[in-house]
Amino acid sequence: xxxxxxxxxxxxxxxRLSDGxxxxxxxxxxxxxxxxxxxxxxxxxxxxAAELEGFVFAGSxxxxxxxxxxxxxxxxxxxxx
Numbered sequence: 001x002x003x004x005x006x007x008x009x010x011x012x013x014x015x016r017l018s019d020g021x022x023x024x025x026x027x028x029x030x031x032x033x034x035x036x037x038x039x040x041x042x043x044x045x046x047x048x049a050a051e052l053e054g055f056v057f058a059g060s061x062x063x064x065x066x067x068x069x070x071x072x073x074x075x076x077x078x079x080x081x
Contacts, residue, residue: 002052002074004045005081006061015045017076023047023054030058045076 003018004025012026025045032039043061046054053069055076065078 001066001077003077003079005079008080017047017052021047021049021052023049023052 002021004023005016005018006025007013012024015023015025017023023045025043027041027043030040030042031037040058041060043057044054045057053071053073055067055069057067061078061080063078063080067076067078068074069076
């Protein structure tokens with residue numbers, strides 16, 4: 001399991017991983033059926049290391065939450081630094 005060290009005060013950011021690699025985390029607001037209301041945020045993580053898989057996740061991150069990569073190759077544990 002790889003820990004993702006996130007800055008909770010930032011949206012899109014470069015992320016430092018516990019294995020020494022980095023990646024890019026980007027969020028996009030997904031709007032609801034009522035104009036102007038945000039239904040969720042869709043997060044996409046793309047690792048810089050070719051041996052790691054990224055993920056797509058919709059919702060809010062929580063401390064200690066585990067997210068599996070697209071094909072289940074990697075697991076990422078959320079940590080707010």
